[in-house]
Amino acid sequence: MVMEFTDQNFEEEVLKSDKPVLVDFWAPWCGPCQMMGPITDELAKEFGDKAKIGKLNVEDNKEMASQYGIMSIPAIKIFKNGEMVKEFIGVQNKETLAEELK
């Protein structure tokens, strides 16, 4: 299942996670962001409980968007053991992201 990350739960769900985490920074007005929807859905299905896949709405969660220097969306960041290990700008395909989550 695709999770909903927020300013409030980011530390607990992303930074303290013992599994790899994918955060998809998005906003409702961003057309290309909508195209990421089916991709994150499939990743969540594919990885099951081996990784956390979630979205963060930058309009409602400005603190995290600003902390991670988001200036262009969709932006996708991958976290392992509380560290950001990889970042992407723009729509990415499933395989590219799956590779980084392994």
Add this chain to the structure above:
Amino acid sequence: MENKNKLYDLIIIGAGPAGLGASIYASRYKLKNLIIGSEVGGQVVEAAEIENYAGFNSISGRDLMKKFQEQAENLGAEIIQSEADDIKKIGDGFEVSAGTGEKYKSKSVILALGMNPRKMNIPGEDRFIGKGISYCATCDAMFFTNKTVAVIGGGDSAAAATVHLSEFANKIYLIHRGKMRFKPALAEQIKQDSKIEIVDSAGIKEIKGDQTVKSIVYESEKGEKEIPVQGVFVEIGAVPKVVIAKNLGIKMDEQEYIIVDQAQKTNMENVYAAGDVTTGSNKFRQIITAVAEGAVAAGSAYRQLITHNS
């Protein structure tokens, strides 16, 4: 899950209006068709508002493309969301390699490859993508609330981006190397907006910054000038996405648009092209012309296949 050994009647490369439109027609001709495209909806999903697509007074690009996708899928389209890396001619048919590493076979191909935003190709551009440089004003305007930005370009897309950014930014420089030409409605809005400063006949030399963009350098008759900006929105048009067509041996015009005839045929048998990437429709490059070219291409593919099979 699709069968990898399946032979499709038609593989459509590109999932924008031309590709989805082609699939809708192909499915109704009962052609087994597969769409391979990196971004379902293509460039259209970046449009905030579309007011010239018949049947809709006003609709967002992503809503319109969702409807296209739903209709194509309901009629039987399979969609692989991935870049197509290569097409090879094998015997009578084609083999398309997707970015996923999978290969798909078909009897015919429609190239609905679309366009990429044109880049400035100046120092600093690649380095600051996502760090102040943006190619999508509707997506990224919010991040520049109360900031100073530059919009690069002299056409309607640059003007529309500038007007949209004016709702967020404090100051917008609209910079173009020549004279600007806008639709009268946009020109009027820009003229009346005190946040917007027009700089014409100025070529961009460099984007500077540290972690993010800090300034832009341009050159005009008055010499070189550096102005502090936090964001740069690039709206200088688009270029056809033709790498895989080139490798296959498809003929293009001098601007690298795929040459098609009235049936959307290319120089290679069983290869058709549709949408912005072609020389068709007087290069009008609208959603409605892309869909129409897709329909014509699917019709041509169908006629060729039934002639060949009978």
